[in-house]
Amino acid sequence: MINVLIFGPPGSGKGTQSVKLAEKFNLTHLSTGDMLRAEIAAGTKLGKKMSSIMSKGELVPDEVVIAMIAAKIDSTKDARGFLYDGFPRTVAQTRALERMLNERRMKIDSMLVLEVDHDELVKRLAGRAELSDRPDDKDTEVIENRIEVYKEKTEPIINYCRKRGIYQPVDGMGTVEDIFVRLSYHIKKLK
Numbered sequence: 796m797i798n799v800l801i802f803g804p805p806g807s808g809k810g811t812q813s814v815k816l817a818e819k820f821n822l823t824h825l826s827t828g829d830m831l832r833a834e835i836a837a838g839t840k841l842g843k844k845m846s847s848i849m850s851k852g853e854l855v856p857d858e859v860v861i862a863m864i865a866a867k868i869d870s871t872k873d874a875r876g877f878l879y880d881g882f883p884r885t886v887a888q889t890r891a892l893e894r895m896l897n898e899r900r901m902k903i904d905s906m907l908v909l910e911v912d913h914d915e916l917v918k919r920l921a922g923r924a925e926l927s928d929r930p931d932d933k934d935t936e937v938i939e940n941r942i943e944v945y946k947e948k949t950e951p952i953i954n955y956c957r958k959r960g961i962y963q964p965v966d967g968m969g970t971v972e973d974i975f976v977r978l979s980y981h982i983k984k985l986k
């Protein structure tokens with residue numbers, strides 16, 4: 796089984812690309828953002844607790860998302876592998892994922908990092924704000940905080956993965972299809 800991380804700042808296109816890649820390569824798409832939003836939509840106790848954190852653009856506690864991912868990995872049978880979108884978001888989450896995979900005789904095979912110019916990110920997020928029903932996409936201050944949180948807490952994972960030889964930058968500019976072709980090229984190599 797292969798384990799691939801799709802990485803990049805808010806607005807870099809991880810979600811869009813992950814859905815397409817999961818289908819093409821028969822991978823299970825694991826998006827902690829989607830899982831958390833499902834908890835909120837279902838009105839669970841956890842969802843209620845997490846929604847105020849998410850609406851500020853802050854990260855939910857590591858142990859919450861780590862438990863969600865572990866449960867999904869163990870309940871998925873017969874997958875060709877997993878595509879992680881929006882997880883890990885801290886170095887602690889990365890270490891926990893490595894440990895989890897290790898215990899199951901797997902590893903992180905590749906970290907594909909979408910690189911997008913700052914101006915383009917702001918443009919895409921503003922466009923998404925118009926269409927989105929996500930409260931964290933509506934407020935400019937919250938969007939800016941999410942970019943800050945990314946720089947401070949999430950970006951350090953790049954160095955961590957670079958040292959492990961799994962870091963792969965990918966040009967995230969251009970059409971959805973162009974970017975899909977570039978990402979596909981790297982996943983194909985892992986087979």
Ligand code: ADP
Pocket residue numbers: 804805806809827828829831848849850852853854855856857860880881882883884888931941
């Ligand atoms: P985007 O990719 O647009 O930044 P996501 O849908 O991945 O957003 O996540 C939305 C929000 O959910 C985040 O801002 C954060 O509050 C929470 N969240 C999602 N994944 C994680 C995670 N791995 N660790 C902590 N918080 C998370």
